[in-house]
Amino acid sequence: MADQKKQVKIDVGDGAAIPSKSDKGLFSAWLISFFLAIAVLLGLLFYPNAETAGKYRDILVFLKDGIYVTFQVTFSSILLAIVIGFFTGLGRLSKIWIVNILASTYVEIVRGIPLLVQLFYLYYALGKFIQVPDKMAAIIAMSICYGAYMGEVFRAGIDSIDKGQTEAARSLGFNSAQTMMYVILPQAWRTILPPVGNEFIALLKDTSLVSILGVADLLRRGREYASTSFDYFETYTMVAVVYLIITLILSKLVSIMEERLGQHDQR
Amino acid sequence: MINDKPIIRIANACKYFGTLKALDNVSLEVSQGEKVVIIGPSGSGKSTLLRAINQLETIDSGELVVDGDNICDPDVNINAVRMELGMVFQSFNLFPHKSVLDNLTLAPRKLRKTPKAEAEAYAMKLLAKVGIEDKAGQYPAQLSGGQQQRVAIARALAMNPKIMLFDEPTSALDPEMIGEVLDVMVKLAKEGMTMVVVTHEMGFAKEVADRVVFMDHGQILEVGTPQHFFENPEHPRLQKFMDQIL
Numbered sequence: 001m002a003d004q005k006k007q008v009k010i011d012v013g014d015g016a017a018i019p020s021k022s023d024k025g026l027f028s029a030w031l032i033s034f035f036l037a038i039a040v041l042l043g044l045l046f047y048p049n050a051e052t053a054g055k056y057r058d059i060l061v062f063l064k065d066g067i068y069v070t071f072q073v074t075f076s077s078i079l080l081a082i083v084i085g086f087f088t089g090l091g092r093l094s095k096i097w098i099v100n101i102l103a104s105t106y107v108e109i110v111r112g113i114p115l116l117v118q119l120f121y122l123y124y125a126l127g128k129f130i131q132v133p134d135k136m137a138a139i140i141a142m143s144i145c146y147g148a149y150m151g152e153v154f155r156a157g158i159d160s161i162d163k164g165q166t167e168a169a170r171s172l173g174f175n176s177a178q179t180m181m182y183v184i185l186p187q188a189w190r191t192i193l194p195p196v197g198n199e200f201i202a203l204l205k206d207t208s209l210v211s212i213l214g215v216a217d218l219l220r221r222g223r224e225y226a227s228t229s230f231d232y233f234e235t236y237t238m239v240a241v242v243y244l245i246i247t248l249i250l251s252k253l254v255s256i257m258e259e260r261l262g263q264h265d266q267r
Numbered sequence: 268m269i270n271d272k273p274i275i276r277i278a279n280a281c282k283y284f285g286t287l288k289a290l291d292n293v294s295l296e297v298s299q300g301e302k303v304v305i306i307g308p309s310g311s312g313k314s315t316l317l318r319a320i321n322q323l324e325t326i327d328s329g330e331l332v333v334d335g336d337n338i339c340d341p342d343v344n345i346n347a348v349r350m351e352l353g354m355v356f357q358s359f360n361l362f363p364h365k366s367v368l369d370n371l372t373l374a375p376r377k378l379r380k381t382p383k384a385e386a387e388a389y390a391m392k393l394l395a396k397v398g399i400e401d402k403a404g405q406y407p408a409q410l411s412g413g414q415q416q417r418v419a420i421a422r423a424l425a426m427n428p429k430i431m432l433f434d435e436p437t438s439a440l441d442p443e444m445i446g447e448v449l450d451v452m453v454k455l456a457k458e459g460m461t462m463v464v465v466t467h468e469m470g471f472a473k474e475v476a477d478r479v480v481f482m483d484h485g486q487i488l489e490v491g492t493p494q495h496f497f498e499n500p501e502h503p504r505l506q507k508f509m510d511q512i513l
């Protein structure tokens with residue numbers, strides 16, 4: 001049948017492995033990791049030795065603001081990256097030579113430079129021209145990096161929609177923007193959303209890099225605590241466990257979302 | 268039913284795909300209310316000609332006037348012209364994420380700003396006309412090919428076009444579904460719609476076509492009534508082609 005959609009699986013990120021029901025090994029790996037992480041967290045917070053337990057509680061309380069900042073940077077960056085990615089994806093598909101070249105070059109350059117180097121570079125480059133708060137600079141830098149990856153997600157998602165859909169819409173009189181809005185994107189988002197979820201998790205982990213730029217994220221708060229208390233081991237144990245729990249929960253959410261989308265396809 | 272004013276005028280149209288000449292100096296006029304059937308072997312340029320009429324393909328040289336608008340003129344709003352030109356594709360191209368009813372109402376609501384209730388009432392009327400009003404709430408994937416193609420015809424009609432273009436509308440269908448689609452097209456023809464149809468269904472051509480056009484290698488080689496095509500085709504290639512399809 002002509003309307004049968006090619007199901008395109010896009011995998012560009014390095015987000016946590018997304019568990020799915022069909023993948024029993026991963027599914028149980030997720031369960032084991034999650035309960036292990038929770039057990040470790042509870043074990044530390046309610047350690048039989050009151051002094052040790054107190055230390056871990058102090059650390060967690062100190063990290064709380066950092067968790068908030070990590071989420072703030074992640075959410076802001078992903079939203080901006082989605083916007084950048086949408087236009088980059090369109091640019092990569094554009095028949096207008098210059099637009100296509102611009103978008104492709106951007107993707108190529110960003111993919112060729114390590115994220116940490118880009119962060120430093122953009123941070124200091126931005127600082128040369130405009131005075132922006134550290135957090136803002138970090139968000140902009142993260143968005144520019146991830147926008148390139150998002151661009152590939154959008155490009156593949158939009159490209160997966162049959163050309164006949166565009167022709168049908170255009171022949172009815174829709175212009176290209178309306179065609180995108182009413183016909184292409186409503187179909188493409190099913191392909192786009194899962195890898196966006198992946199990128200989201202990958203981005204959350206990568207935000208730990210911004211701690212180097214002076215942003216008081218989860219990792220930065222941990223470093224601050226450790227450098228005054230000298231409890232390096234305890235602090236980084238807590239930091240790792242918190243990151244792990246967050247990413248495990250998020251990957252579970254992404255897998256639930258994927259499953260929902262899968263069900264829709266069967267209508 | 269036909270009046271003499273041409274509603275489509277194609278003059279000396281040429282179209283290249285790389286070095287391949289897909290349209291070679293094609294000229295054709297279609298009058299209002301006229302039904303023209305285009306036949307020809309695969310790769311002869313039938314689709315290219317049809318798609319040039321609504322600018323899904325742009326021609327490299329020549330003239331193309333549709334409903335008084337020179338559509339090669341960059342100042343002409345092609346989207347407005349396309350609203351007057353319904354098109355039906357071989358592969359239906361229904362919007363799979365929309366119900367049958369929404370497939371029909373999307374364009375009128377967004378482009379003509381028709382109020383929802385009015386657009387839906389008209390859509391139901393069209394669905395009744397093509398014989399599938401009971402499928403209004405279903406999704407394209409739930410319909411048979413013949414039903415999908417009838418929805419596609421209704422979707423094009425929902426914009427109230429002046430001209431309908433069909434590109435091999437029954438070629439992707441199982442044989443038992445071809446009739447139901449052709450019936451709808453015959454009905455439409457009898458109502459006076461201007462139609463340009465690429466098809467090899469010679470029964471349909473015989474019943475409704477005012478003129479049949481034979482294309483080969485990007486050129487129009489012969490134009491005539493269906494009777495002429497059946498009884499005394501002149502061009503040797505047309506004679507051969509008619510032998511093959513009949």
Ligand SMILES: Nc1ncnc2c1ncn2[C@@H]1O[C@H](COP(=O)(O)OP(=O)(O)OP(=O)(O)O)[C@@H](O)[C@H]1O
Pocket residue numbers: 284287289307308309310311312313314315316
């Ligand atoms: N987008 C394109 N790019 C390159 N060549 C093309 C393109 N579209 C069509 N062609 C070529 O142009 C010629 C005419 O194609 P067209 O689709 O108009 O033929 P047709 O008569 O409709 O054939 P069919 O009966 O197979 O549909 C063919 O040789 C085809 O390969």
Ligand SMILES: [Mg+2]
Pocket residue numbers: 313314315434435
């Ligand atoms: Mg064709």
